[in-house]
Amino acid sequence: MSILEKILKSVVLNEASITEKVALSASVFKIRLQGDGIRKTNFIPGSFLRMGIGIGKEDVAMKDKIRSYSIWNINRSEGFLDVAIATHSNGIGSEWVKACKVGDTVYFKNKKGNFLADDTADSYIMVGDLSALSHLYMINRNIGKDKQVASIIYSQQKSELFPDIDGGSPFDFYELEQNPSDEIIAKLKEIVPTLKGKKMAYIAGDSRLCVALNQFFRNELNWETKLIKTKPFWNPEKKGLE
Ligand SMILES: Cc1cc2nc3c(=O)[nH]c(=O)nc-3n(C[C@H](O)[C@H](O)[C@H](O)COP(=O)(O)OP(=O)(O)OC[C@H]3O[C@@H](n4cnc5c(N)ncnc54)[C@H](O)[C@@H]3O)c2cc1C
Numbered sequence: 001m002s003i004l005e006k007i008l009k010s011v012v013l014n015e016a017s018i019t020e021k022v023a024l025s026a027s028v029f030k031i032r033l034q035g036d037g038i039r040k041t042n043f044i045p046g047s048f049l050r051m052g053i054g055i056g057k058e059d060v061a062m063k064d065k066i067r068s069y070s071i072w073n074i075n076r077s078e079g080f081l082d083v084a085i086a087t088h089s090n091g092i093g094s095e096w097v098k099a100c101k102v103g104d105t106v107y108f109k110n111k112k113g114n115f116l117a118d119d120t121a122d123s124y125i126m127v128g129d130l131s132a133l134s135h136l137y138m139i140n141r142n143i144g145k146d147k148q149v150a151s152i153i154y155s156q157q158k159s160e161l162f163p164d165i166d167g168g169s170p171f172d173f174y175e176l177e178q179n180p181s182d183e184i185i186a187k188l189k190e191i192v193p194t195l196k197g198k199k200m201a202y203i204a205g206d207s208r209l210c211v212a213l214n215q216f217f218r219n220e221l222n223w224e225t226k227l228i229k230t231k232p233f234w235n236p237e238k239k240g241l242e
Contacts, residue, residue: 018104024162027087029097034080043074045142046116052107053096067093068242072134073165084134115231117142122197126151130160131233132204137164150191152184181212200227207232
């Protein structure tokens with residue numbers, strides 16, 4: 001392992017083993033990580049992992065050694081957590097998740113980020129693609145009971161979208177092409193007037209959609225910025241966004 005790789009490993013710090021790998025659909029795998037570090041993790045709903053998926057692989061460029069994946073589920077007393085990784089990118093992360101096996105070691109670091117569960121609203125609209133689904137499930141489970149939640153979760157094939165960790169299906173699924181800003185804005189014009197009380201939006205996934213919807217909520221609906229939570233998960237022009 002090179003010196004640079006050792007430095008990188010110290011950035012991702014924690015070590016865990018893969019104890020479960022399940023294909024959730026044709027394009028998503030659930031990976032369970034088990035390790036002592038997870039018992040001590042200071043977990044906040046909406047946080048994610050920086051995973052050192054390329055560490056130890058000499059043919060992988062430095063910039064491609066780390067990828068971000070959301071914590072879908074965590075059980076600190078038993079020392080495990082689950083992530084759901086989509087394969088649409090065909091990048092290093094996608095190759096890694098297809099090839100990884102139970103028993104493999106994974107290096108990771110928990111990151112709080114700024115796309116966290118906020119329970120201060122009465123009603124929520126959640127929008128995202130396959131890559132953001134597990135994150136939005138986590139947010140949905142942590143905004144408090146009896147909240148009004150509307151959603152537009154989409155993928156190119158509806159069958160790729162998977163239920164939550166407890167088997168529940170709290171979201172509405174749609175079959176849409178990439179970057180479907182116009183279709184989603186048209187649906188939002190129907191949905192938003194039905195939301196009651198203090199409203200909040202969570203938008204994640206395709207960066208182009210995050211930009212378009214942020215503008216729509218701010219400029220057309222005049223929502224306050226702090227009520228529009230967006231997190232670009234990927235950008236067609238870039239690799240390994242964080
Ligand atoms: C905070 C955060 C949390 C995230 N959580 C998750 C998660 O839980 N599950 C998950 O699957 N992803 C998640 N992502 C997205 C994931 O990190 C990116 O999709 C990442 O680029 C995948 O790495 P890769 O090596 O497979 O592809 P890259 O090498 O990064 O990209 C290769 C090409 O594919 C494109 N691309 C990347 N992702 C997608 C995609 N989803 N659909 C279509 N094209 C894509 C890129 O634009 C690029 O052109 C998260 C991102 C962030 C920032």
